[in-house]
Amino acid sequence: MHTIFELQQLIEEAIKKVEYPAHPSKLYEPISYIMRLGGKRIRPVLLLLSSEFFNNDATKAIEAALAIETFHNFTLIHDDIMDNAPLRRGQDTVHIKWGVNNAILSGDVMMVEANKHLTNLDSGVLKNALHCFNTTAQGVCEGQQLDMEFEQRNDVSIVEYVNMIRLKTAVLVGGAMKLGAIVGGASEEDANHLYDFGENFGIAFQLQDDILDVYGDPVKFGKQVGGDIISNKQTFLLLKLKELAQGDDLALLEAQYPNTDYPAKIESITKLYNSYKIRELAVTEMKRSLEIAFTALEKVSIEAVKKNELIALAESLLDREH
Template sequence: MYTIADFQKKVEENINSQQFVSKPEGLYKPIEYVMELGGKRIRPTMCLAACYLFSDDVDKAIEAGLGLEVFHNFTLLHDDVMDNADVRRNRETVHVKWDENTAILSGDAMLIKAYQYIANVDGKVLKEVLDLFSKTAMEVCEGQQYDMEFESRSDVMVEEYLNMIRLKTAVLLAASLKTGAIIGGADPECANNLYEFGENIGLAFQLQDDFLDVYGDEKTFGKAIGGDIVANKKTFLLINALQLASGSLQENLQTWISLDTFNREEKVEALRNIYNELKVDDLAKEKMAWYFDKAIAALNKVKGKESMKAELNQFAMNLIERSR
């Protein structure tokens, strides 16, 4: 009997066994570098777990899982270029270590490599898997575009934001689960319920990320608290605050947002106090819980190995119950 931990180990072993570097090395070395940065390998792990729900032969989902992980890392590489980020997982980003042109071209190559891995799945399900992957890849790009557009907008609505994070983050997790289910031989209803499970967990996870950026413990959160506040990033918390604030609270909020020069700690504390007064922290927790409940309801409808369903349930709880 497999566990989620077994699948994480299997994924890591398979990634480590890949030969990412060939000629010209200037194109492929950055790919190897990105893939060696690590991460939780959530998407390929979910792909294998979903396959195992319906089939004991999880190895037939490995290639698809690798493709999903390469694609995910491709999006991070290009995100770093667009965000002009210097560090990813405590190491230099590709465009810093090499240059921007290299990052763009190596990222393009990663997208092609992702398709090459996906194309190795069994021919009986290949078209269905490829169609799902292509649809998802386009949705992730749409989500990124919305995210960039929101930077210059002051009228972003909550529903717009939720759709953006659904596209940018949640659909890839959902597609990973559905891909594994398709490869494992699940019926369409079970595959769609797993997609719904992944989509809602992805939404809850991103809302938790927004929340922890303000209220988290830096040691357990893994990055500096208040990064979204400092950047005036449109999050669930800020959008709700902008819509709910009035009078002096609204003036105070707008003042902090408009400042070009400020003390980081003061701004983070000021925004946190505004959020507390408006109780947008409670709104975030309620929305997280709502998405989590929707996810578990979808998972409960899925047929398959009960032991793996229990593992997926616990995995979902671990994802959104990260320590504050």
């Protein structure tokens, strides 16, 4: 089996080798642009790892890994349009650089490119792989829709929120792992266990992200600490606080929403989080998802030692605050 680092190299090399048509250049340049902005390539690496649990030759799964990474980057282009986001990984977003119409269309053709990668898989696994991919892609679209709708609502429940991050983020992690398993030749049962691992790990990862926004080490987090607080983003923490805060505290919270003195706003809301032990509640929720994830992983019928690389990767991803 390859190490995580080797798998990352493998996927980076594969991405570099993909050739898009030269014309129309404005249609294809954004694809190369976003695919080469970098990132940790977590989804394709998890896919390859999952595949290697059942088949040592990770190269057999590379087209599936490219499909997942291409699809993921397509969603980034379209999400950035919808979120009106100017920057992605510190660079101009595609719609800023090429215009909205161009970004819509380049995204569309990326979806086709993702499907082209999938079509290169062995005929024997193709149908299952497509089924998994389509279900995954559909879930991701549903998640983005819910995310947009939640921004217009102020009565979102914790259950609804967790379902939204499940669809928007975790389904793709689960889908990538299931797809890898399918391509590697896993039984349906094992593929589903790996899906469950990925989905629940994905939820834990997103909850951790919500926690780090407030409690992360500013140097190591890589984003502005308190960014979610500033933008009144309805994270697990905020929703939990809204659920628990009473009387004066609730009034204090609501009074902070329009506050443009950001350091004061961050301090004030963090104080509320602390007094209601929101961090601890979020950690408990995160650990609950992790437990489901690791229980599912235990059920995968491969030697325990093979799982170590995945466990190490999962732990390192959750250990980002230190």
